[in-house]
Amino acid sequence: MSWQVIQQALPLFRKAFVLTLELSAIGVVLATILGLVIALLREYKVPVLSQICATFEELLRNTPLLIQLFFLYYGFPSIGLKLSAQACAIIGISLLGAAYMSGAFRGGFSGIPTIQVESAKALGLSPLQMVRHVTLPQGLTRSVPAVAANAIFLVKETSVFTVIAVPELTNTARDLIGMYYRTDEYLLMLVVAYAIILIPLSVVLTLLERRVRRGTFGD
Amino acid sequence: ACGGSSSSDGAASSQQGQTVEQIKKAGTIRIATFGDLPPYGYVKNDGTRAGYDVALGNQVAKDLGVKVDWVQVNADGRVDALKSDKVDLVLANFTVTDERKQVVDFASPYMKVSIGVVSPDKAKITSADQLKGKTLAVTKGTTAETFFTQNYPDVNLQKFDSKTQQFQAFKDGRADALADDNTYLYAWAKDNKGYTVGIKTLGEESTISPAVKKGNKSLLDWTNKEIKTLTEQGFFEKAYQSELAPSFTSDIKPEDVIIK
Amino acid sequence: MADSNNDEILLSVQHLKKAYGDHEVLKDISFDVPRGKVFVLLGPSGSGKSTLIRCLNGLETIQGGTISFKGKPIDGSEKTWRKLRTEIGMVFQSYDLFPNLTVAQNILLGPTKVQKRPKAEVEQQMDKLLADVQLSEYKNAYPRELSGGQKQRIAIVRALTMNPELMLFDEVTASLDPEMVREVLELMLGLAEHHMTMIVVTHEMEFARRVADTVLFLENGVILERQSGHDFFANPETDRAKAFLESMAPISDEE
Amino acid sequence: MADSNNDEILLSVQHLKKAYGDHEVLKDISFDVPRGKVFVLLGPSGSGKSTLIRCLNGLETIQGGTISFKGKPIDGSEKTWRKLRTEIGMVFQSYDLFPNLTVAQNILLGPTKVQKRPKAEVEQQMDKLLADVQLSEYKNAYPRELSGGQKQRIAIVRALTMNPELMLFDEVTASLDPEMVREVLELMLGLAEHHMTMIVVTHEMEFARRVADTVLFLENGVILERQSGHDFFANPETDRAKAFLESMAPISDEE
């Protein structure tokens, strides 16, 4: 272990760290929004669209991100569609994330007791009013744990971007190892970098989860 | 190719790698090579390996009287394959550099090489200075990557895991040029119309050698002798004609590549 | 409860049929509920009481027969039911307050969003009703801060704030601790005294006896017996009703 | 239940204290249960009845005081309790049969696996007990095929097959449909008549009155009143007990 090696690599790691953060943030936000839309389309069985969304979800959830990225990055140009590596990365993680987030949201919605829907009906609420005042707020609250777990999963998945030459953390570490052969130092830095992102994130999400649950359901 | 972990006797071997004796006793030699780099190391449609490096490896095994257990690596995996005892010998277009000498032992060279740059005819790059601010595709762990990182920090490097990915991305127009060993570029440019090796040599000319684990004197000595014998027997000349020549344009001569 | 003679029929059920798949749960049910009267549905578990009361609020689609409200047959469309539900209040066994809203928000939701009544007016009515049930202090509490009995009383207030003409109650005390049963039953007794039209499913026999103008005894999806409250408890006609009443009596009578 | 004079004290509780964190749930509880007697614990919700009865079976660790069984103080270790639990049977409010085992497997589990008694002998005993409660035909049924009342009766049989010297019951009829309460209570009355020593938490006042040799009235973790069953119901000493009895009485007495 050499401190000097670590110091020299710091600027590069810092840049990679920021990029990983950016890509993760964009990915998680887009995935959440898109996932919610898909979940609502499926929950309310919007014709055609809900079937398309279901197929999309199954396809993405049951194939590895790495292959999805290869397909987007190397495969699509041969049929005339060329996207930059970062664009592929963002599209890949957002779509994959959306498929997972949709599942999380649908899980949240389906956890709402039927009695809640029935008492909303008994008050004469229209379907839209019911979504707005009853099912959406309760469903979102119930989704929080699964959404949080997915967010962490997505941040971790950004490591796969290494395969399409996006200079995020994993790519940078492997690159340095390949050039200077200081495996221990670079691996340590890599692990620490992910720990710095993910430990606070998982702590915050756990707290949020607890608060939301206590807030709404009192347990 | 589930590389058999023919793990053999004890601590001695794991410190310096397997000796020639141990390899002979085991009956197989494990050689690292590329799988996606025609005409040096690649896999044919029938699943068999072929190429210049592969031909050398087969000869080595024949002379040792053992079978080959091929381990496919990417450029950045070559050192670790040795370090972590996954292979006995690397025959994967391994350019000799000072950094690498500190972590592995190189045998006598069997090929000459230098960094080259290929670019589209439409926007031909003929000098390294033209690359400033442009995007250059390289493979991780190659001399080209190290060379540009150290000498031309203004060039945007796009770093890929494997040759396939590097060339594919370049062909998709994701980079302005691609740098790698000139020898592959000749072959690639011949296969791909519309591309020229605009810079034939950059930096110092280097050599390509077999590599063994640091301290594996037994195998190192044997390999040095083997290279000498094979050179004398004209093996490399023959291998050049059968493996490389068909892939190269006619302006490349055997003496550009092989060591006499 | 004195018989009133201006017998307007508020709700009329004719030949109602309801099946889940092949399983016929309600078979040819007919009865009329005059305005101001209290009907109590009794019957063993599984006899179809909940299903019947849910049909009366459009929560279940029916397979046959007609339900008429204020003389008009209901066409069964979701839209019609949605309008009617503002006139027919319902309270369920399980606490059905919305956990994400405060007591006041729970109560105001229907009147302001569905009935589009002015908020100030509804708030005034709410305050009065909350005061009646002695729960004014919980106006800004969330349901999780209330006991079961308090929750059920709020659920009743919520339904009442819609100014319904008919109230449906499905075993509203069944999940309550014994000590909380009374506070809810007393609230319902009060409603009956104020001539609210109600259909009540309950297992509390003493309460049923006091409150029922008419008892409908259901078994196997059929109305087996239909009597005034007093007569039913004093003198059940069928053996099944007799056995049922016995099974519900406290264990002491054996001594 | 006639007083018996050979007053062996089966269970003795002295100065028992139990707290959850800072919250003292039981404060200095003392009482002796003679063999063959039935003690009924009464008290409002949250007064500590369940906690107390769980302490008597070692399901809660206590913070002070001693519990002695058959004259020997219990050291409180899990191992000691494990041995004692084969002599102290317990039945809970929630149906606690193992859903993955048949009725027979449920009953045989404790005697054969824990007490290591020969299977044939236990089966004979089980058959007799099942016949007593008229549930022989359900021997190979799974709990999900039984009604709530049947489940609770099997749970009692399961506890009895261990040949306990003391039985603890915690509101065993509270989750039952009203029609099923009676069949369980009758089984318990039968046990009392056969001089099983029992400690019973219940909300069924009539049953309590009939079965109790002694009533302990708990409030806030303290035994507020301790009387013979007959006296407690006829003439409660404290105002709290009076109020409690009133709140549990059927709603009719207001008429």
Next chain:
Amino acid sequence: MLAADSGWTILFTGDNLTRLLGGLWTSVSVAGLALVFGIPLGVVLGALRIMHNPVLRAVLRLYLEFFRIIPTLVILFLFYYILPREMGVQVDGETIAVVAFGLWVAAEISDVVRGALISVPEHQVDAGKALGMNGLQLLWYVRLPQSVNLMVPATINLAARVIMTTSLLLLISVIDVVTVGQQIMEANRMAHPDSAFWVYGFVFLLYFIVCWPLAMIARALEKRAKERNNG
């Protein structure tokens, strides 16, 4: 695009199809072995995690959190670079992957098992205790049988995830299905310049064909478990 000379034909040239399937088999067998080692270990760890020993629980929790926090790819690299050197033995990529994935599986399963075990209602455990059962008897007669129907679907889902994660094997020099695909693309780069679309597309499909049925089975079992719990 579906012309006879288009890229898709290389999938069926020579031994390419069997080679691709062979690569997939490598991936699936690595996943399979990792599950075979990881699941029993995970069950034991999960059972230990519901015990009251705080040190043991903290250690096991830390073990789980490590695998939760660090991306699987990074874990794979850690093992790839460090394991052979430290162990002083020759290990190939497959073995490393089996060990790394196996420990990961154990971590995840330990959480599945723990979650399932504590989801068994407390009153069931109390009922077991009231019959005088000891810790092991409670585990064996009460907790495990009542929670397997929760564990099985979660385990199948995990299996699908492990199979998908084997796509990373490419990065530690295992000849997996992607590597074979790249070999094919290189060998045919002159005749079929558009092969990337077809080869990667085909690999995508292969993964889907393996993982989707697993997901469907898991979902069906989950639904059944839920229905059984309610009924």
